[in-house]
Every structure is written in C-alpha cells, then in structure tokens.
Amino acid sequence: MKSLEELKAIREKMQGQVGLRKEDETTTRVVVGMATCGIASGARPVLNAFVEGVAAKGLNDKVVVTQTGCIGLCQYEPIVEIMEPGKEKVTYIKMTPEKAVEVIDKHLVRGQIVAEYTFK
Amino acid sequence: MMTELSLNVLDVAENSVKAKATLIEISVCSDTVKDLMTIVIKDNGCGMDEEQLKRVCDPFYTTRTTRKVGLGVSFFKLAAESAGGEFEITSEKGVGTTVTATFVISSIDRMPLGDMTSTMHSLITLNTDTDFVYRYRVDEREFVLDTRELREILEGVPFNVPDVSDYIREYLSENKKETDGDIIL
Numbered sequence: 001m002k003s004l005e006e007l008k009a010i011r012e013k014m015q016g017q018v019g020l021r022k023e024d025e026t027t028t029r030v031v032v033g034m035a036t037c038g039i040a041s042g043a044r045p046v047l048n049a050f051v052e053g054v055a056a057k058g059l060n061d062k063v064v065v066t067q068t069g070c071i072g073l074c075q076y077e078p079i080v081e082i083m084e085p086g087k088e089k090v091t092y093i094k095m096t097p098e099k100a101v102e103v104i105d106k107h108l109v110r111g112q113i114v115a116e117y118t119f120k
Numbered sequence: 121m122m123t124e125l126s127l128n129v130l131d132v133a134e135n136s137v138k139a140k141a142t143l144i145e146i147s148v149c150s151d152t153v154k155d156l157m158t159i160v161i162k163d164n165g166c167g168m169d170e171e172q173l174k175r176v177c178d179p180f181y182t183t184r185t186t187r188k189v190g191l192g193v194s195f196f197k198l199a200a201e202s203a204g205g206e207f208e209i210t211s212e213k214g215v216g217t218t219v220t221a222t223f224v225i226s227s228i229d230r231m232p233l234g235d236m237t238s239t240m241h242s243l244i245t246l247n248t249d250t251d252f253v254y255r256y257r258v259d260e261r262e263f264v265l266d267t268r269e270l271r272e273i274l275e276g277v278p279f280n281v282p283d284v285s286d287y288i289r290e291y292l293s294e295n296k297k298e299t300d301g302d303i304i305l
C-alpha cells in the first residue's frame with residue numbers, strides 16, 4: 001500500500017523547485033473534449049496519452065492539458081484543440097492515443113501541425 | 121453507449137463538476153454474495169429543481185447549447201436497468217445531487233466496470249480545485265482516497281504536476297489490487 005510519507009517526500013522535492021509555475025499567457029493549452037460524446041468515443045485514453053507524453057517530453061513547464069465539454073462536433077470526437085499563444089487554434093479530430101503521440105512529437109515539440117488529423 | 125461502466129462514472133461525475141461541486145463522492149461497492157454492484161456519485165453542486173430532475177433521464181433534455189440532447193444520465197440509467205439493476209437520481213436546488221445505480225454482477229448484459237483507476241485519476245488531475253472522496257469496496261475489503269487529505273499534505277503543490285499525478289495513479293491502482301485481488305469486475 002502506498003504511504004502518505006511518500007507524498008510528503010514529493011512535496012518537499014516539488015517545493016524546492018522553481019518549476020511550479022502557474023499557467024500564464026505563454027502557456028500552450030491542450031484541450032480534450034470530455035462530454036458524453038467525447039468520452040464514449042475514446043477521449044479518456046487520448047487524454048492519458050497527452051498527460052503522459054507531455055510529462056515524458058519534459059513539456060510541463062509550457063504545456064497544460066485540460067478538458068472542455070461538447071463543442072458541437074460530436075461525430076468528430078475525440079477532439080483535441082491546441083491553443084498556442086499568438087497562434088490560431090488547431091483542432092484535431094478523431095484522435096487516438098497513437099495519433100496523440102505523433103501530435104506531441106510533431107506539433108508540441110517541433111512546432112509542425114499534423115495537417116492530416118485536423119478539422120477542415 | 122459506453123463500453124465500460126467506469127466511463128459512465130467519468131461522464132456523470134463531469135456533470136457534478138459542471139454543477140460547480142466542491143466535493144464529489146464516488147463509491148463503487150461490490151457484494152459478490154448478493155451478486156450486486158452499487159455505484160453512487162454524490163455532489164454538493166447547484167442541484168436541480170423538480171422540473172429539471174423529472175426531465176434529466178430524458179435524452180432530449182439538456183441545458184447545454186451545443187446540441188439538443190443530453191446523453192450522460194440516460195446512458196447510465198440504461199446500463200443499470202439492462203443489467204437487472206436499478207437507477208435513482210435525487211437532487212435539491214442549492215444542496216446537490218446524488219446518482220445511485222445498481223447492477224446484477226452476473227448479468228450477461230452488464231458492462232464490465234473497466235478502468236476505474238483511469239476515471240478517478242482523470243477526474244482528480246483535471247479538476248484540481250474539486251475535492252473527491254473515492255471509495256472502492258469488494259465484500260469486506262475496501263480502500264478510500266480522500267483528496268482533502270492529500271491536499272493537506274501537499275501544502276499547495278497541485279495534483280497535476282507529474283510526480284503527484286503519478287503518485288495518485290499508483291495509489292489508486294495498488295490499492296485496487298489489494299482490495300479486489302485483481303479480479304475482473
């Protein structure tokens with residue numbers, strides 16, 4: 001069973017870091033649709049893939065993964081919107097965990113939009 | 121429809137988040153002798169008046185504006201009723217809402233519970249200002265995760281930083297294993 005002592009150690013480590021920055025106007029937002037339509041079509045594993053991938057690539061300082069409700073394009077769910085400061089919003093549709101890995105690599109790390117997965 | 125009950129739980133709990141609940145209590149209790157699984161999602165959000173409550177199980181009722189049907193509650197109700205169980209939703213304006221669904225465990229029409237660890241992990245790390253009390257019980261064994269306790273220890277370190285997020289996921293999955301011995305429910 002995991003102990004709460006372990007959590008204390010994590011707190012001490014985190015408090016010693018400057019990396020605990022709050023979201024601000026330079027933060028990139030990855031927004032996953034988590035209404036019924038999104039969840040039913042597989043949004044939860046897509047969300048997981050983004051959370052894990054963003055952490056694995058060390059992007060937590062500049063990227064937050066959040067959720068939204070139904071944006072009215074239910075037939076294209078799971079939908080993920082990427083909002084980078086000063087850029088136009090990019091909407092990825094019919095996402096899967098595999099596509100998420102690719103989007104993290106190309107879009108979030110290298111700044112290249114993966115056009116074939118976007119909504120046009 | 122959903123493919124597993126844990127997705128219904130995620131969806132119905134999202135209604136509680138939308139209703140501005142500050143505390144959401146979720147319990148999944150299985151009694152293998154009575155052959156019954158009971159899932160309760162209770163929130164202290166805005167609640168509904170009688171009129172809204174009457175209509176909430178109707179898929180054509182929603183206060184959303186992006187589409188004309190609300191599906192979350194009706195899906196969950198259908199899942200319970202087709203698995204020989206019952207469904208109840210009670211609510212009071214300004215006090216909160218409680219959704220209770222039961223399932224006959226052995227019913228062939230019962231969806232598997234699925235990945236409750238992912239559901240709770242998503243809810244907690246996506247809604248870092250909301251508190252959750254999660255109770256998972258199988259017969260005499262149970263464990264409880266109360267984010268208010270974690271919050272106290274963390275002294276302001278948020279739930280969604282990677283180390284804490286990983287800790288929460290491990291806490292959920294290890295305790296689940298100890299509670300149900302990894303049987304598939």
Ligand SMILES: Nc1ncnc2c1ncn2[C@@H]1O[C@H](COP(=O)(O)OP(=O)(O)OP(=O)(O)O)[C@@H](O)[C@H]1O
Pocket residue numbers: 035036037070131135136139163165166167168176181182183184189190191192193194217
């Ligand atoms: N816990 C709750 N507290 C307050 N209001 C609720 C709650 N649950 C449901 N409602 C009300 O009932 C309506 C229907 O809920 P339901 O989950 O079925 O559909 P929805 O959330 O509108 O859309 P979706 O299909 O994405 O779930 C909601 O729009 C909301 O107004």
Ligand SMILES: [Mg+2]
Pocket residue numbers: 036131132134135190191192193
């Ligand atoms: Mg809903």
